[in-house]
Amino acid sequence: MTAPGETSAKLLLFGATGDLSRRMLLPSLYALHADGLVPDALQIIGTARSEMSDEEFRQMARDALEEYLPDDRKDADALASFPDRLSYQALDASTIEGFDVLAEKVGDTSGGLSIFLSTAPFLFEPTIKGLKSAGLAGDNVRIGLEKPLGNDLASSREINDAVAAVFPEDRIFRIDHYLGKETVQNLMALRFANMLFEPVWNAAHIEHVQITISETVGLEGRAGFYDDTGALRDMVQNHMLQLLALTAMEPPSDFDSTAIRDEKVKVLRALRPLQPDQSVRGQYGDGAVGGQSVGSYAQDLEDSSKTETFVALKAHVDNWRWQGVPFYLRTGKRLTERRSEIVVQFRCVPHNIFAQRGGQLQANTLVIRLQPEEYVRLLVMAKEPGLDGEKVTLREVPLDLSLSQAFAGKRRRIAYERLLLDLIEGDQTLFVRRDEVEAQWQWIDAIRAGWAESGEAPKSYPAGSWGPSAAIALTERDGVSWNE
Structure with a gap:
């Protein structure tokens, strides 16, 4: 039996011919x-509806690596040896018959099997039943679930019940791929490894927090999915609420999956139901992005x-x-612009000793930028150089x-590298627990009902703007x- 925390010998990749897999x-x-982070013996079995031989799948993988790998990651020896790990079995997951053939292809799972679904x-539901019927859901099998896991609390529970039955x-x-980003993990290091921040990380010292995830792109071939989903369910329900939970949670007792997720779910359950004037919905019209004219959502x-x-x-967050x-x-x-960031706005100092000499104060701001750049910036007040004793000029x-730059010698990892490695090794710390998902949906469903x-x-x-003017009014009335 492969217990949680033990490395699996095989990885079964559903949707192996799709865009997420290739990119x-x-x-x-x-x-x-290439970096020797997985066992030499790890086998990767791909499956999808498309009929394809092992060699055709390997060639598809070679083509994907040629297209999507940065040039500095292309190592001739690694590119030559990586496809040797790969094999493929076509599967129609809607019928149970094909799972026995899939199980034959996977072969012996006594060394542990990880599934990316x-x-x-x-x-x-039919996929989970098929895996069980074919003996691919035993005690040595763990399963990674990629979103969307339902579109509301009821459908999410239905999916989670089906998975939990097996x-x-x-x-x-x-999986929430935002949790695999280095900067998101650095948020915990920033808070819990530095005495500078945690003592002031509360209502007595922080005035407000902003979380922004902005995109310049439109539908990008996701028209059907996106129109059924919308921004609230596509981005807020998962990525943004996870960022909020990591920002607001209490210090966990330990850096392990149970302690961290216990604290996150407390935050999600403490979210106050929104009032009607506390949300703004928008839809982009005609405009220009990056100097290029673009059409409206209805046109797209x-x-x-x-x-x-x-x-x-x-x-x-209704807690102390x-x-x-x-x-x-x-x-x-x-x-x-494309941007993901967390902005923590501190309160002003209680008394300005420089006021008599013209010194104007601004409150300190902490900016944690997740993409496209990755940095932590603390804006502090300093005195401008000068000899005028009657005047003090302060500047942020x-x-x-x-x-x-700080870790220039270290290789920058994309989120799925971290998450796939943790799945193979059985570390749940950066994955989302069921009670977190349900707390998120409960809050989101109430907004949608309103x-x-x-x-x-x-x-x-207009496309190319920062959204409707009502979003500006949402903050400015406070x-x-x-942060723009």
Whole structure:
């Protein structure tokens, strides 16, 4: 039996011919192979609906690596040897018959099997039943689940019930790829490894927090999925609420999966239900992004729609640490720039001793940028040089920690490298537990119910802007401006 924490000898990759596999999974597995981070004996079996031989799958993998790997990662020896790990078996997951053939292809699983399951929501239940019937769900098998895991609390519970009927929670790895990002993991190091921050990480010293995930792209071939989903469920329900939970959680007792996820779920359960005036929905219209004219969402979709492509929210965490501190969240497509960041705005010092000499104070700001650059920036007040004794001029200056420069000798990893390695090795720390998912959906479903009750359509905003003007008003009526 392969227990949690033991390395699997085999990896079964569902959706192995799809876009996620070609862009992210195969390049990530190649990188782990090239750096000797997975056992030499690890076998990778791909499966999807397409009929394909082992050699055709290996050639598809070679083509994907040629297209998507950065040039500095292309090592001739590793590129030549990596396909030797690969084999393939076609499968129609909607019928149970094909799973026996898949099990034959996988072969002996006594050394442990990890499964990466990326499939349409309606296929989760038949896939899990098929795996069980074919003997691919034993005590030495763990399963990684790629989103979407339902589109509301009820459908999420249905999927989780189907998985839980076959796999116990300690062998279920729910994936949120944001948790694999180095900068997101650095948020915990910043808070819990530095005495400088944790004593002031509370309502007495922090005025508000902003979390932004902005995209410049439109639908990018995801029209059907996105129009059924919208920005709230696509981005807020998972990535943004996970970032909020990591920012707001209490210090865990240990750096392990149980302690960390216990603290995150407490935050998610403490989220106050939103009032009608605490959310803004938007949908992009015609505009320009990066100097190029782009059409509206309706043009991209080739249909009219009430689906939101932008959301701004004012959230509160009702506990002692965060009482009265607003968390402003915003995300959207076709915005001014691509950016993911957390901004922690501290309160002003209680008394300005420089006021008599003209010194103007600004509160300190901590900016944690996740992408496209990765850095931590603390904005502090400093005195401008000068000999005028009657006047003191204060200016905000940045203290920068560029992670790419500070760790220039270290290879930068994409999120799926971390997550696939943790799945193979059985470490659940960066994966999402069922009670977290359900707490997230409960909060999101209440917001959607409020929108449905109001019947209000999303507000239009020009592509290339920062969203509808109502999103600006959401913060400015509290005397706050978005970090732009």
